[in-house]
Amino acid sequence: MSSHRKWTGVGAVLLAVGMIAGCTVNTGAEAGTGGERGDGQGFGANVELLPARQKVQDIMQGKRVAFVPMLYKGYQLTENWGTSLTRSLEASGAQVTIHDPNFDPDRMLAILNDIIARKQADVLVLQSSAQGLLDNVIERAAQAGIYTVVLNMMSTRLSDAFVGVDVYGAAQAITKRAVADCNARGTTKKLSIIDGMGNDPASLLWNAGIKDVAEHEGYEVQISHSQFDNSKAQAAAEAAMQQNGNDLCGFLVTFDLNAVSVGQSVKAAESRGQIQPAAIGVYTLDANSATCEELKRGTVTATAAYDVQGIGAAGAVAVQNLLINGAPAGSRHDVGYVSYHVVDGKTADETTIACYRSN
Numbered sequence: 001m002s003s004h005r006k007w008t009g010v011g012a013v014l015l016a017v018g019m020i021a022g023c024t025v026n027t028g029a030e031a032g033t034g035g036e037r038g039d040g041q042g043f044g045a046n047v048e049l050l051p052a053r054q055k056v057q058d059i060m061q062g063k064r065v066a067f068v069p070m071l072y073k074g075y076q077l078t079e080n081w082g083t084s085l086t087r088s089l090e091a092s093g094a095q096v097t098i099h100d101p102n103f104d105p106d107r108m109l110a111i112l113n114d115i116i117a118r119k120q121a122d123v124l125v126l127q128s129s130a131q132g133l134l135d136n137v138i139e140r141a142a143q144a145g146i147y148t149v150v151l152n153m154m155s156t157r158l159s160d161a162f163v164g165v166d167v168y169g170a171a172q173a174i175t176k177r178a179v180a181d182c183n184a185r186g187t188t189k190k191l192s193i194i195d196g197m198g199n200d201p202a203s204l205l206w207n208a209g210i211k212d213v214a215e216h217e218g219y220e221v222q223i224s225h226s227q228f229d230n231s232k233a234q235a236a237a238e239a240a241m242q243q244n245g246n247d248l249c250g251f252l253v254t255f256d257l258n259a260v261s262v263g264q265s266v267k268a269a270e271s272r273g274q275i276q277p278a279a280i281g282v283y284t285l286d287a288n289s290a291t292c293e294e295l296k297r298g299t300v301t302a303t304a305a306y307d308v309q310g311i312g313a314a315g316a317v318a319v320q321n322l323l324i325n326g327a328p329a330g331s332r333h334d335v336g337y338v339s340y341h342v343v344d345g346k347t348a349d350e351t352t353i354a355c356y357r358s359n
Contacts, residue, residue, distance in 0.1 A: 155201075161318035175283075228258060
């Protein structure tokens with residue numbers, strides 16, 4: 001493995017960390033004095049190693065961080081983030097609690113409303129499946145003096161910090177792979193998108209990135225929605241194959257879990273002679289350890305793997321920076337993206353950001 005690949009994920013985290021922290025370190029300090037911010041937190045230009053560590057420990061001690069993703073138990077993506085947040089933040093003295101709404105938006109809002117009303121957290125780390133769902137939560141949290149860090153699914157009201165993958169860029173990259181495969185097979189220029197709700201941040205960015213590449217290359221693009229439900233993703237795939245048969249060149253599925261289900265439907269259609277073997281590719285976003293096995297089996301053709309571990313690590317650093325620098329909640333809004341890389345069954349094991357596990 002080359003040194004470039006080894007550093008891909010680390011570099012992304014450092015870039016995100018630098019983006020989040022770099023503009024605030026010396027705010028309020030007199031030039032050249034190494035003095036602290038006027039609010040008694042943050043660092044000046046000069047520092048001693050052990051006192052710096054101790055200051056972080058003192059500030060973080062007893063701080064309460066609540067992680068509320070859209071789904072937790074049994075979901076490798078958010079379990080990985082929860083592990084990263086817990087290990088990093090508890091090592092610096094904070095307390096981390098994890099709440100599982102189990103993909104129920106109403107339950108998520110009830111949990112968050114209760115935390116804010118009772119001021120049970122200093123920082124909320126959030127993930128949502130619907131655009132705008134967290135807007136009111138972010139605003140009320142700021143009013144209550146609670147910081148918000150959003151992971152991977154940007155809200156229309158920006159939190160204090162956002163860290164995620166550039167879904168639009170990743171969609172462009174995986175579509176270029178799909179187009180190259182289709183052109184090599186000489187098939188009809190027709191692709192099918194199977195997204196989530198259709199109006200959620202991931203689906204909107206995914207669809208836009210695909211269309212910008214595919215339509216430029218003269219491809220027709222169809223869209224159907226899965227609500228991020230495996231059975232609905234399979235039903236959408238079966239309907240598309242029934243309608244298009246071998247004229248369809250590939251599926252572009254917003255996330256890998258749904259893509260595996262779609263790939264299984266494609267294999268079933270091949271086995272009963274509905275479509276020719278290898279006539280339809282399956283392309284997606286993300287690559288946990290289970291997805292990598294499906295890449296090797298050929299159930300999924302290729303994916304834009306992204307630095308899931310980097311999001312968890314950068315999210316933890318964002319939490320620390322917000323608490324250490326001490327700017328009022330809601331007074332700043334930072335955005336950082338981690339790396340992505342297109343992989344298939346032959347290259348997934350060579351890429352450090354692919355094939356991640358829960359812990």
